[in-house]
Amino acid sequence: MHAVGLVTEYNPFHNGHRYHLSQARELTHAEVVVAVMSGNFTQRGEPTLLDKWQRAQAALTNGVDLVVELPIFMAVQPAHRFAAGALELLAALGVDDVVFGAEHPKWDFKQLVAAEQNFTASGFSQYNATFATQFNEQLKNQTGLSLTDPNDILSFGYYKAQINERLPLRLHPIQRRGSQYHDERIEGEIASASAIRQAVLEHGDFKQAVPVQTAQQLQKLQQVPSWDAMYPMLRNQLIQAPVEQLARIYQMAEGLEYRMKDAAQRNLSFAGFMKAVKTKRYTYAHLLRVYLYTILQLTESQVSDHLKRPYLHVLGFNERGRDYLHSIKKKVELPLLTKIDQNLRDDLLNLDYRAGKLYQTFTPVEQDLKHAPVIVKGVKE
Amino acid sequence: MHAVGLVTEYNPFHNGHRYHLSQARELTHAEVVVAVMSGNFTQRGEPTLLDKWQRAQAALTNGVDLVVELPIFMAVQPAHRFAAGALELLAALGVDDVVFGAEHPKWDFKQLVAAEQNFTASGFSQYNATFATQFNEQLKNQTGLSLTDPNDILSFGYYKAQINERLPLRLHPIQRRGSQYHDERIEGEIASASAIRQAVLEHGDFKQAVPVQTAQQLQKLQQVPSWDAMYPMLRNQLIQAPVEQLARIYQMAEGLEYRMKDAAQRNLSFAGFMKAVKTKRYTYAHLLRVYLYTILQLTESQVSDHLKRPYLHVLGFNERGRDYLHSIKKKVELPLLTKIDQNLRDDLLNLDYRAGKLYQTFTPVEQDLKHAPVIVKGVKE
Structure with a gap:
């Protein structure tokens, strides 16, 4: 079966995503749409508004046939590593084409x-x-x-990964339509994910920009996931752990552990902490990622070990997605996981599992152990 | 100057404490009352309702002349170690007599x-x-x-410490008056601290049982300090840290680290977690202490190192207390600290400092660094 792959976060799934995936299907004449999606934390190091199961459900209801999780050690990374990880999984899934938005799709x-x-x-x-x-x-x-521009940066990452890893994928950059990533207002049915997140935070109106199901899920949120709620755990870790231990955290470098410990000792709010840590040297996203690695106590050696052992954690599929899974099952070279048992929890999937436990700050739903894939009946054309 | 010593937690300071200290003064004809007091966490491993500065203030306003903190590595300990640490500090402070309540003061x-x-x-x-x-x-x-009975157990600890360490202290067990420790109702002006804590938690009436100042402080509490609020930090530490690291925590033994990690993975509430961990083998207090060591990441080696290096952190005094401090200054063999600078924060006082940062879960007040002692003018007879 001819499959087109998408690299996604769906934070949250919105009308622009629906448009993008119908374009991808048209452009490539693919029979199946496969999305690799960040789990409960984004590439920028933030908790997603809705959990990965809710977002997989939204994607499957709106045209995606198969959703596979991008593990945290691939997702919460600088753009070029995020792009490389996503393409590695799409290639492993036997996808032929990858379609993605770019601000300048005509660039060479x-x-x-x-x-x-x-x-x-x-x-x-x-x-x-x-x-x-x-x-x-x-x-x-x-x-x-x-x-x-963020999508140009990712596009560069996709080409770089394709060339360096010699991935058998055809890449198709397409023009991003409607609002830009940085636009903060919602006008019309297509808005940027960041504009929608802003509206959710401010209890503004975002309904026109997202499918009905997503709107309902967002309206039901008791607490909007944010760094503010995770800060007490970050602060405690920075205060209690010795600097030698903090220095072993993935991406902790240049003495940042001292700066973060000092800022944690002095600041009771996340905003104050961020202000104290931020310098011209580091972007917000870089710092958020290091904060997340710190709460999760992810060391350099844990991450590099897991980067050598990628896997395909299936979050959900419809009937076409299931057929596709059957068709590739025997050829797939990475572990294909549909249910997480205690062995996977403690070994291969351990980092995602721990991230899921942290994400339970925002939801009582168990995120991995024994969680069955989302199955959507019927195929939407 | 003839001084009598008291071993206290004052959680919170109440009328029974006032009665006890006037008895101590009468019985010994001491000129000065010196209290060694737990900091922000009690012997049982719980956060105190009011911070150590508020409790020192209450003690000084109601008859104590000098308040010295019992460091966390001495305070959050089984009764016999708590008793031994407190007596070590009182002896170092040149106290002659120690008066304490017992359920059976006549026992040998x-x-x-x-x-x-x-x-x-x-x-x-x-x-x-x-x-x-x-x-x-x-x-x-x-x-x-x-x-x-809890005060008999402590009394045993005081005698054991006095005998084993040959401390030059006269011990005076006296009959506890009024309500017993375990009484849960407030009747009359003397009630147990646990009955008062219960009333505070339940927004009941406790005013008759505490001095005016304490009543006002308790009524102003935005959030009653409790393990419920600290549980997210404990849970995250148990989930993210490897078991080998958890095994190094002070008092972690007999595989308790596996039991606690498993319970943390399964439970989002502190009550559920405690229920999952509790066995006949461990008392609640023992478990609460291990939980606290875990959040604070206190290892066996850190605690034994600090136990060898005790100090006297002065929380407050009145004029008589100040005179007493002057009179003993040159003879005191332990470091006498009235203000905590960055060197003390990072070395001698590091464990108290870290506990104070955790206690900021409940108050914005900096608990140690550069905090001046409470000074109460005038001497109450």
């Missing part, structure tokens, strides 16, 4: 990837600038272009 | 302490009974008596 991304070969180490030596800023300075010198 | 506690010499290891081999139960079985065999 292969040429941009090639330009990176000529980057110099000295171009990354500024201590008071983020990695991304220094990356773009070098890219501009080489090509005259800058990767400043 | 020295003889009971001597009886312990004849206890056998096989008498502690029952896996499904607490240490205290097995201790009492042996004591009863030797002497015909059992230590079942």
